[in-house]
Amino acid sequence: MKIDPDSSADFSAQIAKAIRDAIIAGDLIVDQRLPSEAELADQFDVSRPTVREALKRLAAQSLIRTQRGASGGAFVNRLRFEDAYAQQVTTSTLLLSMNAVSFDVACEARYALERACAPLSAQRRTPDHLATMRAEIHRQGQPGLTDEAFCASDVTFHRALVDGAGNKVLSYQLAGAVEAMQPLMNMITFTARSREEIVALHTDIADAVEAQDAAKTDATLAKLEAYTRLLAHSVVTARAQRAQGKEHKTA
Amino acid sequence: MKIDPDSSADFSAQIAKAIRDAIIAGDLIVDQRLPSEAELADQFDVSRPTVREALKRLAAQSLIRTQRGASGGAFVNRLRFEDAYAQQVTTSTLLLSMNAVSFDVACEARYALERACAPLSAQRRTPDHLATMRAEIHRQGQPGLTDEAFCASDVTFHRALVDGAGNKVLSYQLAGAVEAMQPLMNMITFTARSREEIVALHTDIADAVEAQDAAKTDATLAKLEAYTRLLAHSVVTARAQRAQGKEHKTA
DNA sequence: GCCAGATTAAATGTCAGACATTAAAATGCC
DNA sequence: GGCATTTTAATGTCTGACATTTAATCTGGC
Numbered sequence: 001m002k003i004d005p006d007s008s009a010d011f012s013a014q015i016a017k018a019i020r021d022a023i024i025a026g027d028l029i030v031d032q033r034l035p036s037e038a039e040l041a042d043q044f045d046v047s048r049p050t051v052r053e054a055l056k057r058l059a060a061q062s063l064i065r066t067q068r069g070a071s072g073g074a075f076v077n078r079l080r081f082e083d084a085y086a087q088q089v090t091t092s093t094l095l096l097s098m099n100a101v102s103f104d105v106a107c108e109a110r111y112a113l114e115r116a117c118a119p120l121s122a123q124r125r126t127p128d129h130l131a132t133m134r135a136e137i138h139r140q141g142q143p144g145l146t147d148e149a150f151c152a153s154d155v156t157f158h159r160a161l162v163d164g165a166g167n168k169v170l171s172y173q174l175a176g177a178v179e180a181m182q183p184l185m186n187m188i189t190f191t192a193r194s195r196e197e198i199v200a201l202h203t204d205i206a207d208a209v210e211a212q213d214a215a216k217t218d219a220t221l222a223k224l225e226a227y228t229r230l231l232a233h234s235v236v237t238a239r240a241q242r243a244q245g246k247e248h249k250t251a
Numbered sequence: 252m253k254i255d256p257d258s259s260a261d262f263s264a265q266i267a268k269a270i271r272d273a274i275i276a277g278d279l280i281v282d283q284r285l286p287s288e289a290e291l292a293d294q295f296d297v298s299r300p301t302v303r304e305a306l307k308r309l310a311a312q313s314l315i316r317t318q319r320g321a322s323g324g325a326f327v328n329r330l331r332f333e334d335a336y337a338q339q340v341t342t343s344t345l346l347l348s349m350n351a352v353s354f355d356v357a358c359e360a361r362y363a364l365e366r367a368c369a370p371l372s373a374q375r376r377t378p379d380h381l382a383t384m385r386a387e388i389h390r391q392g393q394p395g396l397t398d399e400a401f402c403a404s405d406v407t408f409h410r411a412l413v414d415g416a417g418n419k420v421l422s423y424q425l426a427g428a429v430e431a432m433q434p435l436m437n438m439i440t441f442t443a444r445s446r447e448e449i450v451a452l453h454t455d456i457a458d459a460v461e462a463q464d465a466a467k468t469d470a471t472l473a474k475l476e477a478y479t480r481l482l483a484h485s486v487v488t489a490r491a492q493r494a495q496g497k498e499h500k501t502a
Numbered sequence: 503g504c505c506a507g508a509t510t511a512a513a514t515g516t517c518a519g520a521c522a523t524t525a526a527a528a529t530g531c532c
Numbered sequence: 533g534g535c536a537t538t539t540t541a542a543t544g545t546c547t548g549a550c551a552t553t554t555a556a557t558c559t560g561g562c
Contacts, residue, residue, distance in 0.1 A: 010544070012307060024341065030349055036513060047546045049300050052514090056263060056304040057311035061338075063345075069554025070512045079345045087312075090275065091338065094314070094330045098281055101420060108371070109420035116367035120359070169352060169360035169428070172343075177424055261515070287542060298517045303543090320525030321541045 003044055011046050012053035018044075019054065023063055023076055034064065034074040062087070081168055085175045092180030103184050103232045110177045111225040114162060117174065118221055119214035121164030132160035133206045141199050143192075150195065151185045157202060164209065188231050197227060254295055262297050263304035270305065274314055274327055285315065285325040313338070332419055336426045343431030354435050354483045361428045362476040365413060368425065369472055370465035372415030383411035384457045392450050394443075401446065402436045408453060415460065439482050448478060 003014040022028045035043065040051045055074055058064045062083045064074045096106055121129070136157040140150060155178055162174045190198070201224045208216035254265040273279045286294065291302045306325055309315045313334045315325045347357055372380070387408040391401060406429055413425045441449070452475045459467035 012544090013310075016311065020341075024344065026348070038513085049303075049547095050545065052300075053304055053307045053544095056307050059264075060267070060308035060311040061342075066514065067554085068514045068552070070510090071555055072513045072553080074514090078349050079342065081346065081350065084342050084346055087342065088339075090271075091312075091330070091335050093275065095332065095335055095423065096420070097277070098329050099332065099419075105418055106420055109418050109424065112367040112371065112416075112418075112421060113364060113424060116363040120363065165363075167356055167360050167363075168350075169347070169357055170363060172346065173360065173364060173424055173428055177420070263515090289542090300518095301516065304515095317543065318525085319523070319543045321539090322526055323524080323542045325543090 003046075010053075011044070011050050012057065015040070015044055015046070015051065015054035016057040019058060020061075020063060028076050030076050030078045032076045034076070036073055081172050084172055088172065088176035089179045092176035093183060096180050097183065103187075103236075104229060106181055106184055107225065107229055107232070110181050111221060111228075113174055113177050114158065115218055115221050117162045117165040117167075117170055118209075118217040120167065120170070121161055122209050122212050122214040122217045124166045125164035125209050125212075126166075129160050129164040130206065130210055133157055133202070133209070136160070137199055137202045137206060140195065140202065147188070147190050148186060150190050151182055154185070154198075155179055155182055161205065161209065184232075185228075188235055190231075194227075194231055198224070201227065254297075261304075262295070262301050263308065266291070266295055266297070266302065266305035267308040270309060271312075271314060279327050281327050281329045283327045285327070287324055332423050335423055339423065339427035340430045343427035344434060347431050348434065354438075354487075355480060357432055357435055358476065358480055358483070361432050362472060362479075364425055364428050365409065366469055366472050368413045368416045368418075368421055369460075369468045371418065371421070372412055373460050373463050373465040373468045375417045376415035376460050376463075377417075380411050380415040381457065381461055384408055384453070384460070387411070388450055388453045388457060391446065391453065398439070398441050399437060401441050402433055405436070405449075406430055406433055412456065412460065435483075436479075439486055441482075445482055449475070452478065 003011060003018065005011075007014060019028070019034070028034070034040065034055075037048050037051050037055070040054075041048045044051065055064060055066065058074075059066065062077055062079055065077045066072070066074045095101070136153045139145070139153045140157075145153075158178050159171075159175070162178065163171050165171070201220055204220045205217060205224070208220055254262060254269065258265060270279070270285070279285070285291065285306075288299050288302050288306070291305075292299045295302065306315060306317065309325075310317065313328055313330055316328045317323070317325045346352070387404045390396070390404045391408070396404075409429050410422075410426070413429065414422050416422070452471055455471045456468060456475070459471055
């Protein structure tokens, strides 16, 4: 592992890349200890602060963990699904907000992926998953719930549906798609009427999943997607009308 | 934004979190310049190296970029889909390899997600996507292709299929699932016979997508998934037999 | 011989100050 | 007014030191 002093990239970025590549290639295995910062500084012929910057880059990606004290150091981290979830959600959320992704595009992606899980979930869901779904449906029906709490419960409901597929890779991939939608969903005002409608659809989904009816689960999810987009569009339309009203006033 | 000197976490981790949260909350907007390192060091009451470690953490997640020189500094980065792809692929690859995810689980997730895209792709694919798919099919039929090159072409083919859906969010989510499978796929030895079979299925998919036949696209993908798993299982079986053979010898 | 407590050592975490390098902005000259 | 030069403000890097944490080691008493 060497770095190029003439490269335009920072030393710390080059060192981080070298170590990252070694981890991906399997040259460094899980729980293996890296050389101490001083030794790495010697090896790469840079100072310790530079090495530290590189290690912090890797720590930010959960690729290593550090431990203080004697027999401490930096260790290759076993990347856990839970760690990856969090990063995925952050990244997905920022992607949507920073790239002006429309509600329709995000919604389409989310439901397309979720419908991919539905047949598997109908087949394999456990009583636990069903219980979570029922509990969230009940919560969603309670009056006095804020829109944010309603959205959060919605996320939990859909995660239970996805987790029902019993495939950790799928759950991981979907975590981003479902949770990243939340800020967009929060723009919607959920009236008593629309909550009623959503709770009814959620109930249909839970029933279909409980009955292990993949086709009905899929069909109901399609309905829910259509209804969600309808709600979002009505928000946009209302907003546009208000804006036009203002325009008339100022004109 | 403040940090807690009594917290068990590093200062640099706390500072990174504070800035990251500010970005997610929208308090810092895209292309906005952060205070200089010296100013941040003053604000948080830490030294400049500590601030730098925090900034490197954020840079590793592509949340900021830095520029040298006068009127340089750290700027909030617009997180691009391309940047996010790369991180997704790295993370997904490591997740699979470090958590001993079985071929079946990964394969199931991948095809479930891909089949979610298929109907949309059949509907919206452009001539460009079809051309890419045809070109890769042609390459896959050429003799003398290494297994690695065959796999790489396979990835390109499937990415064209996914991109055909014309939904950047879907493409982003799928990038990880498809590319992360590559190391697992590379375990398979593709015989002339199996390549022929795969090329035939790919051709069927391209035909179905060109004909905008969503049902047939989906059905053929299902066949391809079944065949891929069959190939993988035969590898596992062969390996087990060899192991048993050895056992007999040594016994 | 064994265990509890004190000591030591090795590592990361943090700081201070300095210099090098870069690139934009200000300046001055013609 | 335009071009070359200088200034300046920022990041990138280095050195050396001290603080803190933690495991291993040593030591003394029983």
